[in-house]
Amino acid sequence: MCGIAGIFHCGTIKPVDPQRVERMCDALVHRGPDGAGVWTAPGVGLGHRRLSIIDVEGSPQPMHSTDGRAVIVFNGEIYNFRELRRELEGEGARFHTDGDTEVILAAWQRWGPDCLQRLNGMFAFALYDRTERTLFLARDRFGVKPLFMAHLSDGSVAFASELKGLLAHPLLRREADPLAVEDYLTWGYVPDHRSILKGVEKLPAGHFRVLKHDTPPAAPRRWWEISFADRRKGSERDLEAELLHHLREAVTSRMVADVPLGAFLSGGVDSSSVVALMSEASRDPVRTCSIGFDVASLDETSYASQVAELFGTDHEARQVSADQFDSIDSLAAMFDEPFADASALPTWRVCQLARESVTVALSGDGADEAMAGYRRQVFFAHEERVRRLLPESFRRNVLGPLGRIYPKADWAPRPLRAKSTLLALAENGAKGYARGLSVVPPELRELLYSSAMRRKIGDYRAEDPLVEAMMKAPxxxxxxxxxxxxxxxxxxxDILTKVDRTSMAVSLEAREPLLDHRLVEFAATLPERMRVRGTQGKYLLKHAMRRYLPDDILYRPKQGFVTPIADWLRGPLAQQARGIAGSAALARTGWFDTVRISHMADAHISGRADNSRILWQLLMLDRTLAKLGISA
Structure with a gap:
């Protein structure tokens, strides 16, 4: 795992200052503390920070192809590089290292952009073709590895693994994008189609981009997309056997490393499944780690210990205080962009624990998305059946008004929290799902913004890109x-950004076997009854893993990392909650109705309402703006 950065001049060939590239890379030292390198040529500069995982003593970067035509900087891992190497050697390629970076170079020279279809892994890389004088930027299928790009005033394009790499470039403007603020308030993060800074982009997952010296920058091109358009046929037994095959392949392929390797173990279905299959494939005890909390309702370590004992892992658990609020500034610096998923705090802690004994850790991330494990997905499947039964006019004219007057009852038992369900049913399916997924609904955002901010945002609504994607989905x-x-x-x-930043902050490589594209492509073809059965999501996965895991692990209610931010904002962070509206960073922007925010903070602190999520979002936004020195 590594950090990459570089500069490319479009429309001209200007010299690139190697020290400028070096400074960009130095800002990413946490991603690669084991080595560094910079290469420049007329109009281009590539830089690299290395965390040694494969071929520890070899494979320095930037790396040149055997014939000197191509140069690459690469962040990630290619899990099938040995198979590709054998194929390429059969066609005459010669290799001088034992790692995966040189395999990408050879694959590019043999297949061009089509080489991406052959790569099984997580990656972001930049490859300069000296003959064609083009820069090829590519990102993996799911966006496990990030890649930021900025168009600068001198006509160049700069890129880096994190925004802080771009911030090291003196020509980067630090002007906030109001539409990104709308996105952030809606989702709790800035999605990949936007950045908090104007002029900065993220290369989308499953896309590549080709830059040339003699033409303006071309738009990114999609090279892979997940499709749910087909359905797999076969008996449940046959589908289960095929699923297990893909699971085993995904896990074992990610166990290749020349450094100590382990796994995160929460005691949930996904991480427990990964550990079970690692134990099956390993002759030595698997190293596992888990984090517990000193609040019993938040602690899952007993389940993790149960799984560790079942498979005889070399397990380490550590209990931390739920009061981690003193880490807010560190978190803001880690993510660069505002990020309000409070589970980032315990994720960071478990990464710190893992890094004490391993350099690579396998996680269970991705199964909920790929196999319908989220409660919201199960609810949505049932809501869609209701939508088909009820006329649109009834849903719009009866359920909509009823939902708007129904009280918001977060404190009530789940069956009585009908407000969001009624409002969702009044919409079409895509709009209803977007509403359910959002943190702050559009009505509340409208009230929070100042009149000047509402003019800046105009007709844009953060839900629109998600709705459009769902409507056009295969x-x-x-x-x-x-x-x-x-x-x-x-x-x-959200998920992959959280894991990448928290793991890389401690120089730990996190791998997600349940996001193996072959596994996910198979899961997308499963009949719905193999994904959702009654109120249970991930049906086939849980059924397949019954041969390894007990039912109290497979079928217990989903919990996940929980952080008690509501209590923090009424207790040790109460003064900070009261001060959000008048904080210097937020006040300078003029984006918000500060009186309304003050009332929300008072209502939360007094216990009259639970406004913790929006207050936490505003607090993280304030800290990020202050860290970056962003202007409105």
């Missing part, structure tokens, strides 16, 4: 479209 059902949205929108923007 899918056959509402459940398909919900999973497509989670895989292409939520997963890269």
């Amino acid at each position: 899918a056959r059902s509402g459940l398909d479209r919900a999973q497509y949205a989670d895989l292409t929108f939520w997963l890269p923007g």
Whole structure:
């Protein structure tokens, strides 16, 4: 795992200052503390920070092809590089290293952009072709590895693994994009189609981009997309056997490393399944780690210990205080862009624990998106059946008004929290799912913004790109479209961003075997009854893993990492909650109705309402703006 950065001049060939590229790479030292390199030529500069995983002593970067035609900087892992190497050697290629970077170079020279279809892995790389004088930028199918790009005033394009790499370039403007603020308030993160800074882009997952010296920058091109358009036929037994085959292949392929390797173990279905299959494939005990909390309702370590004992893993658990609020500034610096998923705090802690003994850790991320494991997906599948039964006019004219007057009852038992369900049913399926997925609904955002901010945002609504993606998805059902949205929108923007930044902050490589594209492509073809059965999601996965895991692991209610932000904002962070409206960073922007925010903070602190999620979002936005020195 590594950090990459570079500069490319479009429309001209200007010299690139190697020290400028070096400074961009130095900002990414946490991603690659084991080595560094910079290469420049007229109009281009490539830089690299290395975390050694494969071929520890070899494979320095930037790496040149054998014939000197191509140069590459690469962040990630190619899990099938040995198979590709044998194929390429059979066609005459010669290799001087034992790693995967040189295989990408040879694959590019043999197949061009089509080489991406042959790569099984997580990656973001930049490859300069000295003959064609073009820069080829590519990102993996799901966006496991990030790649930021910025168009600068001198006509160049700069790129880096994280925004902080671009921030090291003196020509980068630090002007906030109001539409990104609308996106952030809606989702709790800035999705991949936007950046908090104007002029900065993220290369979308499953896309590549070709830059040339003599033409303006070309738009990114999609090279892969998940499809739910087909359905696999076969008995449940046959489908289960095929699923297990893909699971085993995904896990074992990600166990290749020349450094210590382990796994995160929460005691949930996904991480427990990964550990079970690792134990099956390993002659030595698997190293596992888990984090617990000193609040019993948040602690899952007993389940993790149960799984560790079942498979005889070399397990380490550590209990941390739920009061981690003193890490807010570190978190803001880690993510660069505002990021309000509070589970980032415990994720960071478990990465710190893992890094004490391993350099690579396998996680269970991706199964919920790929196999319908989220409660919202199951609910949505049932809502879609209701939509088909009820006339649109009744849903719009009766359920909509009823939902608007129904009280918001977060404190009530789940069956009585009907407000969001009624409002969702009044919409079409895509709009209803977007509403359910959002953190702050459009009505509340409208109230929070100042009149000046509302003018800046105009007609744009953050839900629009998600709704459009769902409507155009290669899918056959509402459940398909919900999973497509989670895989292409939520997963890269929230889950994978969280895991990448928190793991890389401690120089740990995290691998996601349940996002093996062959596994996910298979899961997307499963009949709905193999994904959702009654109120249970991930039906086939759970059924397949019954040979390894007990039912109290497979079928217990989903919990996940929970952080008690509501209590923090009434207790140790109460003063900060009261001060959000008047904070210097937010006040300078003029984006918000500060009086309304003050009332929301008072209502939360007094216990009259639970406004913790929006207050946490505003607090993280404030800290990020202050860290970056962003202007409105």
